[in-house]
Amino acid sequence: MDVTEILKSLTGTFPEAISEATAKSEIRARAYVDKEKVKEVCQYLKDSLQFDHLCSVCGVDYIKWNELEVVYHIASYNHPVVLTLKARLPRDNPEIESVVPVYWNANWYERETYELYGIKFKNHPNLKPLLLPEDMLGEWPLRKDYEGFPNKTARNLV
């Protein structure tokens, strides 16, 4: 499947949810998705466009614009296109729907994003910390204003 066809089909089905869909190269595409519709978009990708492999789910902290972003990389076992979906969330109350019902292996990725950034995934089967110890819950270490635990000695140099 061609990357332009994929983007056309995606923007055609979800005109309001998808914005700024661009094709960076023949095998890479990027789109911003509305945070309410993430699960439906993923379901459509898996069913109709053969995107059945979730590479990763991660978070990025854009402190300048007061936003957190959840980035989904979705690929396929049949064609080489990788689609990057980004969902913008407000920094004070980041919540988004979980895609575990669509992609089974999103489970651990979402748990890790939750404990590192504080993004809550609604309807996640088991949202507990995965990598960090229990007493670090609430510190959100990978945010840019993280100062260190338990003594506030760390500063982000950038």
Add this chain to the structure above:
Amino acid sequence: MEEMLEPNEMIIHLGPQHPMQPGPFRLNLKLKGETVMDAEVELGYIHKGIEKILENKTYLQGITIVDRICYLVALTNEECYVGCVEKLLDIEPPERAQYIRVILEELTRLQSHLLGTGEFGGFIGFVSMLMYTIKEREDLLSLIDMVTGARITHSFLRFGGVRDDLPPGFKEKTLPVLNNLKKVINDFEEMFHSDRVYKERTVGVGVLTADVAKSLGVSGPALRATGVPFDIRKNEPYLVYNDLDFKVCTETAGDCFARVQVRLNEMRESIYIIEQCLDQIPNGPIFPENSLYGRRTPVMRVPAGEVFHRVEDPRGEMGMYMVSDGSDKPYRVKVRGPVYPTLQALPPLIKGTTVADIAAISGSMDGCTSEADR
């Protein structure tokens, strides 16, 4: 998992320190007699915070850190990181450097598969297998040592090329090692096929079908053993894999025996690839002419943008997502290791099997906790 224990059941922790594990992680098991009713994996014992560290180091300093995500396959991790930065900078290494990278990465794949097969033998009680594979691995590590100067954490790749050229006499030293390795792989295969006890322990154990493997997110030899020919070197070729002739090895059974067989076949393909590279490698520079980002430039600014680059790690598909904001340090680096989904897929695989099979299944999936924890 602790609630509602029936009279015959008990909870046992295959705890952080265990002779069987490839790294510390905790496996909580609910056993009824010898059968596993429920399992849960707990990670985080060696979480180093590599992603946060990489945000505070320059791009060149990041190469040494990315080495240590999984120290056994350091060159593949470096390739992923350096490939990301090269895509952001929009430069391409010259051909000789690409061939050198391919040779070193295939050598890494060989020694990782050898260790994985040997460890698997060790887990099912076949300790001699571990000793044989470690002995063969020593020759390969000496070869890598000759080029990069270190046996495990190399710091050899640079943006736009490699650090040093191949030493003189490298081809003459490599070819005998590869010929010996071909005989050794044939020996191993014959040993596995003719050993009755080994077959009883591995055939039909931990069976994955193609659909289940795809939905669990598994990649690498475990997926190829179920019949899905998914290999990043063929799907989106990077470096010079387009010019090389090799095939993707698959099996159909999906059990432990098939996974080990896929690894042995992949070793043969890697040897073939290295031989082709040694024949086809052109003479030339190992850095682009008039390049700003030579190996002596420690501080360099990368234009703003984001990129997602994938390579074929010996254990599966490795990816890195890098966001740059125009300064000399990355804004965000996300490391997607191949072992993370493999470990996640372990509890559904071992439910219903016995304790003895856990060793066989987790050994054949070839895990590495260091990469999952980062």
Add this chain to the structure above:
Amino acid sequence: MDIPEFIIPLIPWIRGIVGLSLVGVIFLGAMGAVWLERKLSADIQCRMGPCRVGKYGLLQLVADAIKLFTKEDLKPRNADSLLFNSANIFMIGSVFLMLVAIPVGAVFINGVEYPLAVTQMDISVLYIEAVSALSIFGIFMIAYGSNNKYSLLGAFRNFARMVGYEVPLGLTVVSVAIMTGSLSIVEISSSQGMLWNIFLQPLGCFVFFVALMADMGRLPFDQNESEEELVAGWITEYGGMRFGLAFFAEYIHMILGSFLVALLFLGGWNVPGFVANNSVLGLIAPTVFLLIKVVFVLMVIIGLRWAVPRFRIDQVVDLSWKKLLPLALLNLVWAVGLGLYLGA
């Protein structure tokens, strides 16, 4: 022989000293078996094995014994004291009880055979079988008294294995006894002459060897102590000299098992007639022959450990009840027929 007067009250002391030195010799034999295992396994795995302590690493075991003696003796808090402390007695005790009935050689003086055994009983084979089953008590006492789930899993596997393999073991021994017509191990061994029992009952020898490996708990049958799954299984909580004693008991059991195979099936100490009548050779040759056979069987047992993977426990039980037991019964029928034919 005339015994001088002053020695008679000293005889119990002499017997005590001889007995203790025999114990020392047995431990030395166990040390030799461990050294043989380490060197043989190193050869199989293309490495060197112990080579620094003493010439060819012969004193490695002395170094290990010193290390084990000087370790701290730990006991888990909730472990059952009686079981934990007394389990070693059962293990070493059963091995030494087996020792008294097994002849370690023979001397021929003027053509008359004197087997070197501590006691010669009429039912020695039955006695050896019965006493070797005592060690299972020791293993279970350790496993249950440690208050550790790994040891408990090891104990369950042990039971399943022992129960399954005692039956073929006993049946093959009984077949040999039927064919010979006696239960005394000395008679079975010396009545073989030059036609060893392995040629008369090859199936019996094979079944006995497999059942013996399972009885001793050697790979491929060492599920109860499989390090990779159960972190040393039944002996997880034992450290220091407690572990050392259990370790030695296992190796002495291995030596005794090899003796059994050599005596029951490989012709024991039988030598051709001209050697028996020779005065000098008759003193040394039979014992040396027996020891050569024992070392050969020992090397087969040791080599097999490093050459095959380990079975799963359900495969072990399956093997004993579905495959070995019918073969043992078949061998029994064959032995009865052979005994009638030879007797007639």
